[in-house]
Amino acid sequence: MPAEPRKPVEVKLLTGGQGPRPKRPQGPGRVTLVGAGPGDPELLTLKAVRALGTADVVLFDDLIGDGILDFVHRKARCLAVGKRGGRASCKQGDIEDLMVQFARAGKHVVRLKSGDPMIFGRAGEEIERLRREGIAVEVVPGITAALAMAASLGLSLTHRDHARSVRFITGHSRHGTLPDDLDWRNLADPATTLVIYMGGRTAPDLAARLVGGGLDPATPAVAVRALGRAAERHWRGPLAQLPAGVGLLGLEEPLLIAIGTALQAAGKAEDAAPIVQYFNQNIRYSG
């Protein structure tokens, strides 16, 4: 349909510091949980940008970068409520109290969360609290880390020659360890691509349990540091070497880990289009 006319679309996005603040009737407050994606502002959705531009208050997590907060109107309040392993941070209840307090005062509160709110983000608890308080809540989805990693590496998580399923787990339970009630034989499935969120500190335990559960130690693995930001670095190698790979990437930044035969395709790509820069050129495999 080369000659078919398309009607023009105007995209007006309210951005930090631009134009007058939009007028809207003073009504009851509300909360929008917004997924900020993996860190790159370009991976915000249009809906997320609009929510940021109309917020009175933004409560944001530790990993949200300046490039994303630049979309917030300059007259809005931005409050860091970050939680990060091993550091002092707001308690979950305090964050929920802040949301309730500002919404009760008639404000549009944006709760800005890394990635997608509904994947390992405790949004479930925040929504329950808001509903109990009778406060309207809307959710804007975001690009979750697993999808950003797949795009960055140029590999399908469900390549149909390799994987029939993709599965996300957290590597960091409420006790800071691997969840203690996972079925490792069940997880050690060669036909599933397994993605582990926040898995840096527990990676050695993870690798040992998967191999103990029956997964081939040669299964391809990938670890990504600072996904979606300028400092993004990749390691890749066999599952047995994952602890060493994580050691090279360091634990200062959250790590995302993926394991599965579908990741073989990433290896094949290295000889062709240079869309992936690997960090592991200097890794010496000892095993």
Added chain:
Amino acid sequence: MPAEPRKPVEVKLLTGGQGPRPKRPQGPGRVTLVGAGPGDPELLTLKAVRALGTADVVLFDDLIGDGILDFVHRKARCLAVGKRGGRASCKQGDIEDLMVQFARAGKHVVRLKSGDPMIFGRAGEEIERLRREGIAVEVVPGITAALAMAASLGLSLTHRDHARSVRFITGHSRHGTLPDDLDWRNLADPATTLVIYMGGRTAPDLAARLVGGGLDPATPAVAVRALGRAAERHWRGPLAQLPAGVGLLGLEEPLLIAIGTALQAAGKAEDAAPIVQYFNQNIRYSG
């Protein structure tokens, strides 16, 4: 930091029919695989909008709506290459041939795919082909259906009181049936939220196999039709009633199905903030 100044950000998005076509040096062609998200144009990322605005050729799937194609420059060629169950459609090889042919002619080709390209989208095969041909390829992730469903229903897929894991499978293998090599005892895990893509036609078989694998027939289930579009409708009920629910929603539109105890939270929400409109008010449970 209420008084902290934020520098203005200008968002310039190239949109269908607006302004002059950007000049760029005539160089080698390239392909961008772009995730269109679930259907709502507001759920496109900024990066996706920019890719659409600079494409010379857009090869789009059947489910991509006008609202999304409106972002394509009016001088670009838009070609429908949709594949849809039970209808005549382009073959995968033909789509790949088109991408190669246009890229070889120096064009910027956008391959626009529903949801996220890397989840059940055969992007793996397309990337492999392009790399074999020496054509540069980039991937722009999109909001995959599971995340859009979670946002629409206002429920976390990984509520930590209910689910330690979330898992995506396809309900439609290359033979049009459920994949025949899935481990149903493994899938019947009450602590995992299971999301089934393209699961309408195989839903009765799916429910029977999960119950046969040991999953409680009372486990909460959700089916969503036309996710992200105006015709979006939800059904929810116990797993045992899923085939009846799918029957009510019909099979004209692709269905997304989710199963797991985390979906209980959606039920609780009904009495509070009205962010979810259920379709099942007139469903009579026979079981």
